Amino acid sequence: MSRKTYKQRAALFSWVLFITLICFFALKKELLFDSSIFTLLPQSDQQVVVRNAAEKMTARFSNRFILLFSGSDEKQVRHAVSVMADGLEQSEYVGKVIWQLPKAELIDFQEELFPYRFTVLDARVRKQLLAGEYERVRERAILRIFSPLSTGKIAVIDDPFGLAAERAFNSFSALKIGLSNGLLKVTAAKQPTYMLSTVLTASPFLPELQRGVLAIVDRHKAQFAAQGVTVSMSGMLMHAAAGAKQARSEISTIGAGSLLGIIIAALLVFRRFKPLLLMLIPVGVGCILATAVTILIFERVHLVTFAFGAGLVGVSVDYALHFLCERHISTAGVVLRRILPGLLLGLLSSVTAYAAQALAPFPGLQQMATFAVAGLIGSWLTVVICFPLFTRDDALQPLAAAELFSRVRRSFPRVDQSRVLAGFFLCLLLLASVFIWRSEGRDDIRLLQTSPVQLLEQERHVQDLLGLGSSSFFLLISAETLEQCLQEEERLAPLLERLREAELFDDFQALSRVLPSLQRQAENERLTGHLYQGELNALYDLLKLPESRASEAGDRFTQEHGNTLTPQRWLELNGSEGWRHLIVSRSAGSAATVIHFSGAYNDQLKVKLAELAETEKAIYLVDQVANISHLMSSYRLQIINLVVAAYLSVFLLLFVRYGREVWRVVLPPLIASILTLALLVGLGQGVNIFHLMALILVLGIGLDMGIFLIETDESPYTWLAVSLSICTSLLAFGLLALSRTPVLHHFGLTVLVGLSLVWLIAPTMRKA
Amino acid sequence: MKSIVLRVILLFFPLTTYAELSFQELAMLSDKPEQLQGRFTQEKYLSVVDAYLNSSGLFSYQRDAEILWETKEPVQSKVVLTPTAIVNRQGEREIVSLDSETNPMVGVLSEIFFAVFTADWNRLSGYFAVSGEQANQQWRAELIPLDAVIKQVVSRVELKGDTLLREVVLYESGGDYTRIHFHELSR
Numbered sequence: 001m002s003r004k005t006y007k008q009r010a011a012l013f014s015w016v017l018f019i020t021l022i023c024f025f026a027l028k029k030e031l032l033f034d035s036s037i038f039t040l041l042p043q044s045d046q047q048v049v050v051r052n053a054a055e056k057m058t059a060r061f062s063n064r065f066i067l068l069f070s071g072s073d074e075k076q077v078r079h080a081v082s083v084m085a086d087g088l089e090q091s092e093y094v095g096k097v098i099w100q101l102p103k104a105e106l107i108d109f110q111e112e113l114f115p116y117r118f119t120v121l122d123a124r125v126r127k128q129l130l131a132g133e134y135e136r137v138r139e140r141a142i143l144r145i146f147s148p149l150s151t152g153k154i155a156v157i158d159d160p161f162g163l164a165a166e167r168a169f170n171s172f173s174a175l176k177i178g179l180s181n182g183l184l185k186v187t188a189a190k191q192p193t194y195m196l197s198t199v200l201t202a203s204p205f206l207p208e209l210q211r212g213v214l215a216i217v218d219r220h221k222a223q224f225a226a227q228g229v230t231v232s233m234s235g236m237l238m239h240a241a242a243g244a245k246q247a248r249s250e251i252s253t254i255g256a257g258s259l260l261g262i263i264i265a266a267l268l269v270f271r272r273f274k275p276l277l278l279m280l281i282p283v284g285v286g287c288i289l290a291t292a293v294t295i296l297i298f299e300r301v302h303l304v305t306f307a308f309g310a311g312l313v314g315v316s317v318d319y320a321l322h323f324l325c326e327r328h329i330s331t332a333g334v335v336l337r338r339i340l341p342g343l344l345l346g347l348l349s350s351v352t353a354y355a356a357q358a359l360a361p362f363p364g365l366q367q368m369a370t371f372a373v374a375g376l377i378g379s380w381l382t383v384v385i386c387f388p389l390f391t392r393d394d395a396l397q398p399l400a401a402a403e404l405f406s407r408v409r410r411s412f413p414r415v416d417q418s419r420v421l422a423g424f425f426l427c428l429l430l431l432a433s434v435f436i437w438r439s440e441g442r443d444d445i446r447l448l449q450t451s452p453v454q455l456l457e458q459e460r461h462v463q464d465l466l467g468l469g470s471s472s473f474f475l476l477i478s479a480e481t482l483e484q485c486l487q488e489e490e491r492l493a494p495l496l497e498r499l500r501e502a503e504l505f506d507d508f509q510a511l512s513r514v515l516p517s518l519q520r521q522a523e524n525e526r527l528t529g530h531l532y533q534g535e536l537n538a539l540y541d542l543l544k545l546p547e548s549r550a551s552e553a554g555d556r557f558t559q560e561h562g563n564t565l566t567p568q569r570w571l572e573l574n575g576s577e578g579w580r581h582l583i584v585s586r587s588a589g590s591a592a593t594v595i596h597f598s599g600a601y602n603d604q605l606k607v608k609l610a611e612l613a614e615t616e617k618a619i620y621l622v623d624q625v626a627n628i629s630h631l632m633s634s635y636r637l638q639i640i641n642l643v644v645a646a647y648l649s650v651f652l653l654l655f656v657r658y659g660r661e662v663w664r665v666v667l668p669p670l671i672a673s674i675l676t677l678a679l680l681v682g683l684g685q686g687v688n689i690f691h692l693m694a695l696i697l698v699l700g701i702g703l704d705m706g707i708f709l710i711e712t713d714e715s716p717y718t719w720l721a722v723s724l725s726i727c728t729s730l731l732a733f734g735l736l737a738l739s740r741t742p743v744l745h746h747f748g749l750t751v752l753v754g755l756s757l758v759w760l761i762a763p764t765m766r767k768a
Numbered sequence: 769m770k771s772i773v774l775r776v777i778l779l780f781f782p783l784t785t786y787a788e789l790s791f792q793e794l795a796m797l798s799d800k801p802e803q804l805q806g807r808f809t810q811e812k813y814l815s816v817v818d819a820y821l822n823s824s825g826l827f828s829y830q831r832d833a834e835i836l837w838e839t840k841e842p843v844q845s846k847v848v849l850t851p852t853a854i855v856n857r858q859g860e861r862e863i864v865s866l867d868s869e870t871n872p873m874v875g876v877l878s879e880i881f882f883a884v885f886t887a888d889w890n891r892l893s894g895y896f897a898v899s900g901e902q903a904n905q906q907w908r909a910e911l912i913p914l915d916a917v918i919k920q921v922v923s924r925v926e927l928k929g930d931t932l933l934r935e936v937v938l939y940e941s942g943g944d945y946t947r948i949h950f951h952e953l954s955r
Contacts (some may be wrong), residue, residue, distance in 0.1 A: 143845050146823045147837075154944065157816050181914065436804070542842065549817055598866070 008389045019289060019378075026292035032205050032300040049478050050591055050620050053584040057471040057594070058624075060581055063200045065235025067217070068186060068462050070193035071228045078183055080220070080229040081194045087216045088198060093209040099196040100182050112573050116565040117164035118528045118557065119521035123513075125166050137161055138535040142542055158552050160539055161531060176467040183524050193465065204237040205300060207244065214241055234462035237472040239451045246452075246741060254735045261731030262317060265724050269401040270324070278390060279320045282382040286316040290375030298367055305367045315350065315372075315697065316379030318725045319343055323387050325721035326712070328399050332392050336384065342711030342718075345657070347380045349650045350700035350705065356646035362635050365693070400650050405723050406716035413765035421764060429671060432678030439681040441636050441688065445484055452740065469509055469596025472624035476607060479618050482567050482583065486517035488618050489593065493624050496595070499608060506599020511582040514570075521564045532557050594622075636689045643696060650703060658710060665710055666764045669702025672757035679753055690746040698754030701729060705762060726759045740767040803830050804932075806953035815943035827950075896925075906930055 067084065071077045087100045113120065121129070128136050141161045145154055150381070176188045186193040202209050214237070221231045262283070266276040294301055322343065327335050351373055358369035415422050451459075462468075477492075479485045489512035496508050516524065532554055540550040567586075570576050584592040597605070606623060613621040647670070655662045673695045680691055685750060705722040712718040729751065736748025805828035812821040825840040837847040848855045900909035911925040915931055919941070926937040938946045 096896060142843050145812070146839055146843060146845070147822065147847060154812075154814060155816065156814055544842075545817060545819060 005389070005392075006268075008385070011307070011385045012389060015381060019285060022292045023288060028171060029295050032203075032207070049585070049590070050476055050622055052726070053474075053476045053592060053594055054472075054622055054624060056581075057474065061471040062204055065198055065200070065204075065233060065237045066462055067196045067467070068189075068193055068232045068234075068465060069196070069224070069229055070186075070189060070191045070232075070255060071224075072191060073228060074192040075450075076224075076227050076525060077192050077194055077229050078181070080224045080227070081183060081196055082223075083390060084217070084231070085196055086222050086724045087220055088196075088213070091212050091216055093201050093206075093212050094198050096199040097196065098198070099184060099194075104251045112575060113167070114159075114164050115560070115563050116521075117159055117167065118560065119525050119564050120167060120514075120516055121163060121524045121528070122166040125163060126524060128533060134531050134534045135538075137531055138539050140166070141539060156543070156545070157549065158556055160536065160553050160725040163528070166623065176465065188467065189465055195466065200237065200735055204235070204240045205244075210237065210241040210244065213237065220507060223715065232458050232462050234459050234468075238455055238459070242451055242455055250739055250741070254732060254739075255749060257735040258728060258732030262728045265727050269399060269720065269724060274394075275324045278324060278387065279317055281386065282320045283316050283380040285382045286375040286379030289378030290371045293374035294367060297370055298363075302367060303564075305364070305371055312693065315701055315704075315725075316375055316730065317728050318346065318701065318708075318722070319380050319383040320387070321721040321724050322346075322708050322718065323383050324391075325399070325402070325716075325717040325724075327387075327391050328397055329396060329715075329717055331396065332388060332394070335391075336388050337547065339708075339712065340384070341657075342708045343380065343384065345654070345707045345711070346704040347376060348653065349703040350376055352650055352653075353643075353646045353696045353700045353703075356642040357697070359642060365635075365639075368693070399717070399720065402716040402720040405720045409719055409763040409766065412764060412766075415432075415764045425671060431675060432674050435678045435681055436674070436687070439687060441633055441686060464599075467598040469598045472622075473597065473606075474622050475595040475613070476584070476592060476620040476622050477595070477618055478590070478592040478620065480589055480591065482586055482593070482744075483517055483519070484618075485591050485593045486512045486515065487519055488596065490517055490520055492595075492612075492619070495612070499605060504605040504608065505597045507597075509579075509582065509596040509598070511579060511593050514576070514579050515565060515567065518564055518566070524563070525564075529555070632689055636687070636692060639689060639692045643692060643699070646696070647699065650699075654703075654707070661710065661767075664767065665703065665706030668706060668758050668762040668765055669699045671761055672754050673685040673698055675757055676750060676754040680750065690743050691750045694747045694750035697751055698758060701726065701755060702758040705758065709762070709766075722762075725760065726755050730755055783947065802952065802955075804955055805829070806950050809949050809951075811949075812949045813945050813947075900927075 069077050069080045069084070071080075081099050088094045088097050125137055128134075137163065144162050144165065145156075155164075159165070176186060177184050178187045180194075184195045186195055200209065200213070204210070217233065218229070224231060259280075262279060263276060267273075268281055270276065270568065272430045291301075293304065322339060323335065326339050330338055354369045354376070356369075356372075356374040358366050413421050415425065463470075475492075477485045477488050479488060489510050493510065493512065499505065500508065510521075536554055537547065537550050540547060540553075571580065582593055582596070584594055586592075606621075606626070609621045613619050614717070647666075651662065651666055654665055676695065676698065677687060677691065681687060705726070708718045708722055709715075733748045733751035733755070736744050737752050739745045739748060772805060791918065805826070808827055809824040810822065812823075813819075814821065823839050823841055823843075826838045827836060829835040833850070835849040837849075839845045896911040896913055898909060898911055900907065902908075907928045907929060911927070912917045914927075922938055923941045924939040926935075926939070927933060928935040932950075934950055936948045940946075
């Protein structure tokens with residue numbers, strides 16, 4: 001064995017060992033799919049208090065899900081709820097199932113608030129007391145006592161004015177839910193509809209959890225459907241599972257598609273199986289290594305990274321094809337030496353283009369860049385290390401396809417010979433530039449949405465029926481103490497009421513509506529005192545009850561003086577459960593509460609609240625959707641800068657080697673990119689961040705092409721290799737353009753158009 | 769809260785002479801007059817003060833449209849119930865007005881309420897267990913709420929009647945009760 005072969009074998013052995021080790025460690029870590037929009041995004045530059053609130057709200061949405069059961073037959077619906085609850089309680093991933101009021105907790109929620117009837121007042125009663133309309137409060141008390149529709153008990157001594165009953169009757173729950181025979185009934189629904197809500201014990205992204213919980217839900221759902229009971233669901237779990245499922249199916253479709261493309265193209269060109277098998281090795285190694293490295297570095301692999309990574313197959317095949325084609329006309333000893341500069345430059349330019357992405361503080365981009373760089377290096381090393389050894393004994397054998405492709409290429413007019421063509425390109429470029437310049441970016445969060453429309457509609461349906469406030473749009477009130485937050489909310493309340501009356505939203509949920517500030521409670525008690533002084537005797541006269549009883553009621557008021565509902569006491573009440581999440585933080589020296597809005601709020605509300613947040617120091621408007629759109633727009637601009645910077649550095653690198661001939665390498669992908677962008681604008685898609693990311697790929701493959709060609713002096717075999725490579729990429733990304741995930745669709749379409757243009761433009765810039 | 773529903777439902781329900789002891793049979797026999805009106809006297813016993821509060825007035829109902837409950841003595845007041853709202857009036861002034869949009873509870877009330885007047889016994893039977901007896905032209909029925917929450921407010925309801933419902937007594941868990949007597953009924 002020659003020394004050279006020995007060295008080659010040693011390198012091969014180390015390489016295999018290295019890959020095995022990496023895979024071993026990666027396999028020990030569990031693969032978690034992620035499809036959440038938020039993990040794609042960078043840590044926001046918002047203040048800590050705002051970020052905490054946003055995270056808490058998102059987490060609340062993540063770790064629970066809600067099921068609504070409806071049907072025309074109430075008994076069937078009620079039965080379905082209990083069957084589903086039984087089923088879910090069996091699962092280890094479900095911590096708590098809330099669907100009925102346990103018998104032990106049957107003490108009316110209103111009873112526990114009875115001691116605070118003088119301090120926590122109904123809004124209308126308070127308004128009348130403030131206006132000094134005491135006799136109207138008395139009139140209502142009389143009406144209630146005689147009405148056949150009296151609400152709640154009549155406690156003539158403890159509460160002759162029925163303050164507790166007033167508050168109870170107008171009390172609003174956090175959700176549009178009422179108790180019906182012990183179950184939770186949705187009040188706003190037309191058909192009998194009941195709610196079941198659960199708290200998960202682990203992340204909704206955990207595959208076992210998704211399988212375990214959804215199997216129970218789906219099994220029962222099918223069973224109930226036969227009984228005329230429909231089940232709708234809301235929660236991150238549903239979206240996470242759908243995202244993971246879609247990722248798996250799209251990865252396999254796209255992966256299989258591009259693989260099939262490679263196989264057909266390779267068989268047509270090489271007419272043998274060995275080159276085909278050889279091609280698949282670096283592609284496979286690249287994918288495995290990319291996946292392993294990504295898993296090792298990141299906690300969860302986002303579905304977008306994965307689907308994007310599946311397309312990497314197309315790029316990594318470049319190196320293999322280049323080697324294999326060249327090997328047909330060069331002997332084993334010289335082939336690598338001949339093409340190594342080209343391979344190296346190709347790798348360098350692609351890695352530069354991708355590494356530029358990693359500089360953006362955008363976790364999604366970083367993950368994709370890591371995946372791409374690891375995959376490319378893996379494929380490249382596999383070609384360089386293994387191929388000389390594997391093809392050692394292959395005979396030289398000219399390929400008919402090379403001649404055919406070369407003829408096609410030579411039939412293109414050349415730019416440096418045809419002024420018409422040069423002028424045509426120039427005009428086209430100018431037109432395209434103007435077109436792009438005048439277009440507007442599109443930074444809509446819906447681009448990031450991975451869930452099918454049907455699921456999103458189901459989600460909205462459930463949220464609307466329950467009157468759930470959005471977890472991504474709310475006001476945040478921050479102060480030193482909870483008492484200050486509550487006072488601030490109370491100061492804000494009249495304004496919010498006005499906005500509600502102007503129908504900017506349906507309703508708002510604020511803590512101060514159920515837990516008034518201590519300051520307000522003291523004021524309420526003073527007002528109640530005036531009411532007792534002025535109206536108690538008159539009330540008893542009307543009821544024809546003795547005066548001694550009136551003084552008994554008066555004494556009761558005095559005895560219970562100072563019975564205030566402190567936040568601590570309130571937290572201990574059963575009835576506070578549905579409201580506690582409105583307190584975002586409460587620690588020494590700082591507290592924060594949120595105000596939610598429900599119903600279809602409009603943009604006018606956002607403007608009004610934004611104005612408010614501008615002027616008030618303690619109030620922040622948190623609008624995750626706007627934040628994300630804003631972030632996407634800023635990263636779109638950042639990526640443009642990065643692409644330009646990457647392009648310039650690649651240009652410099654190539655200029656050093658090729659001098660003035662560099663335009664033949666750089667122009668085809670550049671022109672193709674600009675024309676693609678213009679075309680996308682023309683299609684009305686608006687340029688978004690994902691188009692730009694795809695263009696980086698177009699640049700990578702396009703530059704590879706130019707470099708390989710110029711390095712081998714435009715050998716027909718190089719042209720064959722790059723054409724084959726583009727062909728396989730087109731197949732892979734063409735399928736991506738069919739994806740239902742908007743991100744992948746935009747990405748695929750851009751690469752499809754871009755690469756086709758690169759292939760058409762490149763021959764016009766050939767040397768001879 | 770549910771006690772309101774109960775009271776309203778039971779007050780106006782016109783029963784036939786041959787009232788039977790199950791909802792199913794009641795459903796077959798129950799008369800559904802388009803409208804009904806008359807007078808009522810109401811006696812409320814308050815155990816805390818060991819005293820009776822008496823009131824009286826007029827009532828009328830239009831099937832599926834509205835129910836009017838007008839107290840004349842000792843105070844003047846009107847309560848109007850429609851499928852979607854409960855409005856309390858004193859003179860021309862609206863004292864309390866609730867609709868199913870602003871108060872979801874009202875939605876539930878009117879749902880059950882109109883179930884009664886369309887004789888939807890199937891829905892009602894989800895709320896009560898019934899027992900009773902019959903002698904000559906007189907009958908007496910007792911309804912026990914199935915729902916523990918309702919039961920905490922109204923422990924038991926007694927109905928008495930002949931061709932139509934004549935008396936309703938609502939027993940509350942605290943020892944209070946309300947006895948309503950109907951007379952001068954006309955269709």
